[in-house]
Amino acid sequence: MLKSAITSFTNFVRPAYELIYPPTCLACECHLADITSRICADCWSKIRRLTSGDDLYCEKLNELVAGGNVSGFASAFHFEKDGVLQNLIHQLKYREMTRVGTELGRLIGESLREMLGGVAFDAIVPIPLHPARERERGYNQSEIICRAVSRDIGVPTRSLLKRIRHTKTQTKLDSRQRKENVAGAFALRRRFARLVDGKMVLLVDDIITTGATVDECARVLKRHGADRVFAASVAVPDHTHLP
Numbered sequence: 001m002l003k004s005a006i007t008s009f010t011n012f013v014r015p016a017y018e019l020i021y022p023p024t025c026l027a028c029e030c031h032l033a034d035i036t037s038r039i040c041a042d043c044w045s046k047i048r049r050l051t052s053g054d055d056l057y058c059e060k061l062n063e064l065v066a067g068g069n070v071s072g073f074a075s076a077f078h079f080e081k082d083g084v085l086q087n088l089i090h091q092l093k094y095r096e097m098t099r100v101g102t103e104l105g106r107l108i109g110e111s112l113r114e115m116l117g118g119v120a121f122d123a124i125v126p127i128p129l130h131p132a133r134e135r136e137r138g139y140n141q142s143e144i145i146c147r148a149v150s151r152d153i154g155v156p157t158r159s160l161l162k163r164i165r166h167t168k169t170q171t172k173l174d175s176r177q178r179k180e181n182v183a184g185a186f187a188l189r190r191r192f193a194r195l196v197d198g199k200m201v202l203l204v205d206d207i208i209t210t211g212a213t214v215d216e217c218a219r220v221l222k223r224h225g226a227d228r229v230f231a232a233s234v235a236v237p238d239h240t241h242l243p
């Protein structure tokens with residue numbers, strides 16, 4: 001009875017709401033006729049999926065594994081500067097657009113099945129922001145993506161790490177400078193120590209560029225006994241599209 005009342009209420013209110021506020025594409029703001037995706041077909045066609053056969057994927061995988069702490073890697077898209085995806089990620093970073101995170105999280109889930117299909121993860125761990133930064137922004141975009149990946153693959157998100165010092169923005173730093181910049185920036189939250197020991201952990205971030213940040217986070221997790229640590233991201237840039 002209550003359920004049917006809620007359903008008929010929703011069926012009545014939702015079309016009225018959509019009449020006043022027609023749903024728009026989260027990337028280009030055109031009106032959407034079909035709202036199964038919040039991104040229009042035209043925008044989707046401009047974003048390139050990454051596959052395990054791509055040179056960029058192999059290159060990035062080798063780079064990450066060479067760091068010594070990451071065992072494998074998955075990512076959903078090629079990152080292109082000023083492209084649709086940068087616009088979406090920008091919204092995720094600078095506006096409260098959790099819906100973008102949800103949609104991207106589902107696509108990372110697909111890539112995980114393709115690129116790391118045999119791995120049974122115990123926990124998904126977001127790359128932490130400094131607490132002051134998170135307060136100012138109101139949320140951590142990596143955590144939003146993690147929770148969406150969690151819903152898709154059925155593995156819990158655990159915020160096991162904390163950032164213990166501010167780091168400079170990495171945009172203008174080269175690979176070596178990025179490594180120095182993040183060294184010692186992360187620590188395990190003490191009360192979670194038992195959730196790390198012997199576990200298979202998946203670190204998730206929006207864009208993995210040189211991999212310095214995920215490698216440093218993986219190092220901390222392994223030092224506390226993680227069995228193996230993997231990394232996943234929404235996108236990876238090639239050399240011509242560094243964010």
Ligand SMILES: [Zn+2]
Nearest residue numbers: 025028040043
């Ligand atoms: Zn669009």
